[in-house]
Amino acid sequence: MAKHTLIAYVEDVPGVLNRIASLFRRRNFNIDSLTVGRTEQPGVSRLTVVVEATEAGARIVEANLYKLVNVLRVDDLTHKPSLFRELGLVKVKVTAQTRSQVLELTEVFRARVVDVDEATLVIEVTGTPEKIGKFEMVMRPYGIVEIVRTGAVAMARGHELMSAAPPLVPTAPVADHHHDSGLSMSV
Amino acid sequence: MKLTGAEIIWECLQKEGVDVVFGYPGGAILPTYDAMTKYPKIHHVLVRHEQGATHMADGYARASGKVGVAIATSGPGATNMVTGIATAMMDSSPIVCITGQVGSKAIGTDAFQETDVTGVTLPITKHNYLVTKPGDIARAIREAFYIAKSGRPGPVLVDITKDAQQMTAEFDWEAAAPRLPGYRPSYHAPASEFARAAELINSAKRPLILAGQGILKSGTTAEVLKLAKSAGIPITTTLLGIGAIPASSEFNLGMMGMHGEAWVNQAIQQADLLIALGMRFDDRVTGNLKTYALNAKKIHVDIDPTEINKNVPVDVALIGDLREVLELIQPQVKKAEHAEWWATINASRGDAAVRDIQSLPDSGHLYAAHVINDLWRLTQKRDTIVVTDVGQHQMWEAQYFRHEKPRSLITSGGLGTMGFALPAAIGAKFACPDKDVWVVVGDGGFQMTSCELATCEQEGIKVNVAIINNSFLGMVRQWQEFFYDKRYAATPMTGPDFVKLAEAYRLKGLRCNKRSDVKSTVAQTLAAKETVVIDFVVEKEDTVFPMVPAGADLDKMIRRPKQDVMLESGSDKDWEMPSSPLPNVFAEAKAEATVLNGRGKAAKSAKKPARKAAKPARR
Numbered sequence: 001m002a003k004h005t006l007i008a009y010v011e012d013v014p015g016v017l018n019r020i021a022s023l024f025r026r027r028n029f030n031i032d033s034l035t036v037g038r039t040e041q042p043g044v045s046r047l048t049v050v051v052e053a054t055e056a057g058a059r060i061v062e063a064n065l066y067k068l069v070n071v072l073r074v075d076d077l078t079h080k081p082s083l084f085r086e087l088g089l090v091k092v093k094v095t096a097q098t099r100s101q102v103l104e105l106t107e108v109f110r111a112r113v114v115d116v117d118e119a120t121l122v123i124e125v126t127g128t129p130e131k132i133g134k135f136e137m138v139m140r141p142y143g144i145v146e147i148v149r150t151g152a153v154a155m156a157r158g159h160e161l162m163s164a165a166p167p168l169v170p171t172a173p174v175a176d177h178h179h180d181s182g183l184s185m186s187v
Numbered sequence: 188m189k190l191t192g193a194e195i196i197w198e199c200l201q202k203e204g205v206d207v208v209f210g211y212p213g214g215a216i217l218p219t220y221d222a223m224t225k226y227p228k229i230h231h232v233l234v235r236h237e238q239g240a241t242h243m244a245d246g247y248a249r250a251s252g253k254v255g256v257a258i259a260t261s262g263p264g265a266t267n268m269v270t271g272i273a274t275a276m277m278d279s280s281p282i283v284c285i286t287g288q289v290g291s292k293a294i295g296t297d298a299f300q301e302t303d304v305t306g307v308t309l310p311i312t313k314h315n316y317l318v319t320k321p322g323d324i325a326r327a328i329r330e331a332f333y334i335a336k337s338g339r340p341g342p343v344l345v346d347i348t349k350d351a352q353q354m355t356a357e358f359d360w361e362a363a364a365p366r367l368p369g370y371r372p373s374y375h376a377p378a379s380e381f382a383r384a385a386e387l388i389n390s391a392k393r394p395l396i397l398a399g400q401g402i403l404k405s406g407t408t409a410e411v412l413k414l415a416k417s418a419g420i421p422i423t424t425t426l427l428g429i430g431a432i433p434a435s436s437e438f439n440l441g442m443m444g445m446h447g448e449a450w451v452n453q454a455i456q457q458a459d460l461l462i463a464l465g466m467r468f469d470d471r472v473t474g475n476l477k478t479y480a481l482n483a484k485k486i487h488v489d490i491d492p493t494e495i496n497k498n499v500p501v502d503v504a505l506i507g508d509l510r511e512v513l514e515l516i517q518p519q520v521k522k523a524e525h526a527e528w529w530a531t532i533n534a535s536r537g538d539a540a541v542r543d544i545q546s547l548p549d550s551g552h553l554y555a556a557h558v559i560n561d562l563w564r565l566t567q568k569r570d571t572i573v574v575t576d577v578g579q580h581q582m583w584e585a586q587y588f589r590h591e592k593p594r595s596l597i598t599s600g601g602l603g604t605m606g607f608a609l610p611a612a613i614g615a616k617f618a619c620p621d622k623d624v625w626v627v628v629g630d631g632g633f634q635m636t637s638c639e640l641a642t643c644e645q646e647g648i649k650v651n652v653a654i655i656n657n658s659f660l661g662m663v664r665q666w667q668e669f670f671y672d673k674r675y676a677a678t679p680m681t682g683p684d685f686v687k688l689a690e691a692y693r694l695k696g697l698r699c700n701k702r703s704d705v706k707s708t709v710a711q712t713l714a715a716k717e718t719v720v721i722d723f724v725v726e727k728e729d730t731v732f733p734m735v736p737a738g739a740d741l742d743k744m745i746r747r748p749k750q751d752v753m754l755e756s757g758s759d760k761d762w763e764m765p766s767s768p769l770p771n772v773f774a775e776a777k778a779e780a781t782v783l784n785g786r787g788k789a790a791k792s793a794k795k796p797a798r799k800a801a802k803p804a805r806r
């Protein structure tokens with residue numbers, strides 16, 4: 001089992017998130033995180049799903065996503081050169097004694113302070129999910145009051161249009177579709 | 188052309204070629220019912236329960252290959268459809284369900300009879316729609332039909348608010364063509380995969396074709412037989428694949444799986460290549476996955492990529508429509524005979540003598556297997572569709588009724604829905620009015636949907652209902668017999684006088700409790716013009732053999748006692764048991780075998796001590 005990061009492009013229609021969430025629950029797939037947002041194509045939303053799965057399991061997740069009528073394309077970025085980013089907001093307790101230590105660590109993580117009062121600091125940290133996990137760990141001894149994480153988003157590196165959103169082209173009823181990544185599922 | 192949403196619904200159904208719909212009215216769908224009077228070309232069948240409407244649509248679809256249509260109102264009407272939709276989903280049956288919904292402004296307010304039907308049916312439909320504007324109805328219905336029947340078929344639900352039915356919109360059929368950018372009904376496997384598949388087939392010594400319902404869906408009986416004949420490959424079918432290959436074909440070994448033929452399951456375990464054609468390795472087919480067909484390479488042909496490697500890891504996957512795949516693979520397959528392999532199979536097929544119930548003396552008792560086998564003999568010259576319910580009778584039908592034609596058996600396999608048979612048979616009769624439609628149903632399942640007899644009467648249609656009445660929820664009783672120490676909790680079951688029940692519905696009722704009467708009863712039934720209900724009063728505690736206990740190894744079957752249990756007199760012959768070490772359940776069953784052999788009324792007293800004796804063996 002390992003973490004797999006899948007990008008799914010979906011038609012931006014009511015209920016589509018529900019369909020995805022329902023699929024994961026129904027098929028007993030383990031979601032680590034799921035984020036949604038708009039894309040450069042009108043009417044197309046982009047989901048980043050991180051799942052805990054074996055390699056074969058990830059292929060099954062992918063095939064099941066494709067089976068949803070509103071899903072336009074699925075890319076697995078796990079083994080492609082890609083950028084993974086997450087944002088976290090961490091509210092940490094500080095005292096006169098610890099404040100400078102916390103600020104120092106914030107610096108080390110290239111995070112930034114976005115709110116200050118007499119007893120707490122709110123720190124914004126971006127990076128890979130692992131980095132945010134690390135940051136959380138080092139802040140814990142000072143006392144974390146609250147933490148929020150967005151879940152990971154991902155994008156393929158480079159100029160090839162690896163993970164760009166597909167346009168919403170209506171397809172003629174009888175036309176069949178080629179789908180390159182799912183075709184050879186033999187082992 | 189400006190039409191109301193309700194009129195648009197009927198226009199679309201007409202354009203989709205629908206000739207019959209099965210439904211039940213109510214407030215939220217009333218505008219649609221009101222508009223129905225303007226569309227006399229579509230016949231509406233008033234059902235007695237919305238579950239019945241969905242099973243009828245399903246039966247219609249399975250018998251004809253066309254899309255079946257069911258209509259219901261919001262709330263309870265729609266939720267009553269859930270069982271039928273889930274049944275259609277599991278067995279990939281193309282149906283379109285149209286439900287009324289409360290007015291669009293009332294959605295979310297817990298309005299009278301409001302249920303989130305698209306939410307409820309989301310995991311049990313191939314796709315569903317909530318339509319709140321009259322202008323969106325035509326597209327939704329066109330897409331629903333297209334999705335239901337293309338690719339791997341399945342149920343699609345269209346939930347339409349009452350105001351959308353009432354308001355008007357421009358009806359433009361052309362403009363409402365499906366726009367489904369993300370929908371992929373079919374795939375084409377690359378040539379390299381075909382080459383690998385052909386190589387496996389050509390080098391196999393002990394190949395076996397596993398034939399599933401996909402053959403019926405793609406209409407490829409002839410193509411599969413051609414492959415089998417050219418490469419000398421034996422064929423076995425799943426429950427839903429029955430009829431895809433004629434029972435009389437020398438290549439057809441019979442059914443695989445939990446209640447399949449022993450020699451078939453043995454052949455699967457011995458095979459060096461399994462060629463799965465349009466079947467999905469259901470757990471009733473594989474038994475214990477850890478020990479399933481370990482000697483075999485596997486080629487899986489399926490139109491649905493999510494089926495590949497789901498239960499059984501395969502060596503070559505050919506994803507695509509079976510027809511196309513078979514056309515491409517056939518020219519690459521070399522001629523072969525596999526005489527040795529056939530000899531091995533035929534040797535274990537010697538069991539057939541045990542299985543042939545006809546060779547057993549008539550003990551005066553009526554046995555379900557006899558009834559069904561006789562029914563087959565008496566109807567084999569006629570064009571017959573059998574619709575079975577779920578339980579022991581379903582398995583005996585699969586074993587003892589020999590189906591020669593595709594779509595001649597309709598049964599709920601994946602969901603195993605009791606109550607399916609009678610309504611599904613009504614649907615099948617509407618699809619094939621010229622065929623005889625027989626219902627083979629248990630006394631339990633019949634009581635779940637027997638209200639649809641009124642539908643038969645009102646519609647003036649004839650289906651022939653054979654109730655296999657064992658006064659038990661027989662299949663569950665069988666599990667209790669084997670695995671719960673014969674504690675028959677909640678399985679003995681009474682019922683109405685089925686003859687009188689039929690008569691109360693102004694139909695014909697017959698009773699048969701002797702083997703010698705089966706023939707005349709069937710003759711009387713066929714001669715009658717109306718729907719006939721036959722109460723076949725059969726042996727109460729009869730058992731379906733062979734049986735692979737759920738999760739056990741496929742070749743470790745509980746076998747029919749050598750001297751059949753159907754004999755009145757007891758037998759001291761032991762059960763035929765697998766030679767490998769037995770799990771506990773078998774030991775228990777074995778200890779009870781002697782008692783079982785002497786079953787029937789006389790043997791009752793002997794049961795108790797035997798059960799006690801069996802207990803220590805279990806611990």
Ligand SMILES: Cc1cc2nc3c(=O)[nH]c(=O)nc-3n(C[C@H](O)[C@H](O)[C@H](O)COP(=O)(O)OP(=O)(O)OC[C@H]3O[C@@H](n4cnc5c(N)ncnc54)[C@H](O)[C@@H]3O)c2cc1C
Nearest residue numbers: 399400401425426444445446465466467490509600601603
């Ligand atoms: C009491 C009881 C006992 C049972 N015992 C047994 C038993 O002993 N043996 C047994 O076999 N079953 C048994 N079943 C039935 C079992 O549960 C399954 O329903 C059955 O095995 C499924 O058969 P299938 O895979 O052929 O059909 P389906 O489940 O319908 O699967 C068909 C497959 O074909 C694919 N397909 C569809 N169209 C095409 C196409 N055009 N081209 C290519 N592929 C296509 C689909 O994607 C799907 O994967 C039992 C059921 C009950 C209720």
Ligand SMILES: Cc1ncc(C[n+]2csc(CCOP(=O)(O)OP(=O)(O)O)c2C)c(N)n1
Nearest residue numbers: 578579580603605629630631632660661662
């Ligand atoms: C709706 C539903 N409820 C429960 C079951 C579980 N079940 C499977 S077989 C069976 C017994 C069926 O009894 P009957 O209809 O009399 O047929 P028999 O097995 O006796 O032939 C039951 C209760 C089911 N399959 N479907």
Ligand SMILES: [Mg+2]
Nearest residue numbers: 629630659661
């Ligand atoms: Mg019964």
